[in-house]
Amino acid sequence: GQQVMQIPQYQHVQEGEDFTTYCNSSTTLSNIQWYKQRPGGHPVFLIQLVKSGEVKKQKRLTFQFGEAKKNSSLHITATQTTDVGTYFCAGGSSNTGKLIFGQGTTLQVKP
Amino acid sequence: NAGVTQTPKFQVLKTGQSMTLQCAQDMNHEYMSWYRQDPGMGLRLIHYSVGAGITDQGEVPNGYNVSRSTTEDFPLRLLSAAPSQTSVYFCASRMQGASEQYFGPGTRLTVT
Numbered sequence: 001g002q003q004v005m006q007i008p009q010y011q012h013v014q015e016g017e018d019f020t021t022y023c024n025s026s027t028t029l030s031n032i033q034w035y036k037q038r039p040g041g042h043p044v045f046l047i048q049l050v051k052s053g054e055v056k057k058q059k060r061l062t063f064q065f066g067e068a069k070k071n072s073s074l075h076i077t078a079t080q081t082t083d084v085g086t087y088f089c090a091g092g093s094s095n096t097g098k099l100i101f102g103q104g105t106t107l108q109v110k111p
Numbered sequence: 112n113a114g115v116t117q118t119p120k121f122q123v124l125k126t127g128q129s130m131t132l133q134c135a136q137d138m139n140h141e142y143m144s145w146y147r148q149d150p151g152m153g154l155r156l157i158h159y160s161v162g163a164g165i166t167d168q169g170e171v172p173n174g175y176n177v178s179r180s181t182t183e184d185f186p187l188r189l190l191s192a193a194p195s196q197t198s199v200y201f202c203a204s205r206m207q208g209a210s211e212q213y214f215g216p217g218t219r220l221t222v223t
Contacts (some may be wrong), residue, residue: 033210088153
């Protein structure tokens with residue numbers, strides 16, 4: 001079945017360093033969503049990308065959707081301690097419309 | 112608006128017991144879903160509903176039942192709990208056709 005793989009699983013950075021997490025699908029996606037989950041909390045929707053090659057920015061966060069609509073990335077510039085948490089991508093299946101979540105990347109930021 | 116609410120927050124069950132996890136939303140969202148979250152596995156879809164009276168299976172439906180008698184409520188039933196069902200369960204809702212999903216605070220379930 002369709003799989004969405006996310007790497008790395010963990011990332012420790014010094015405050016001020018950049019951070020990137022990557023998401024890869026075994027099949028073409030109709031869309032990609034990104035969520036953030038703080039420790040002990042619930043996932044919170046960040047953004048959705050739909051178009052091939054799309055790039056969207058939210059302050060220090062940059063989201064990209066690959067040309068083939070099979071991969072995506074989230075880049076955080078100059079991390080802050082408030083960025084700590086687990087970031088999930090979720091790919092929308094072109095066949096079923098259902099969301100398939102990646103395993104998540106847990107970000108730790110050292111002050 | 113309370114958003115998406117879930118009860119209970121924590122639950123311990125013995126193998127073979129049954130229980131219902133409650134989920135309610137006050138945003139008039141048509142689409143509701145249940146996920147389970149296990150370490151290193153992200154969120155996996157259990158069941159979902161596109162409106163009152165309509166439910167369908169997700170990736171991991173075995174051992175779980177759902178019903179949707181009203182727009183607001185979407186309970187998840189475990190008929191005979193197994194240790195493999197130890198997990199954190201999240202309910203989510205969204206408007207039909209919208210992308211943003213709103214998650215509840217979760218229920219942490221332990222089956223011994």
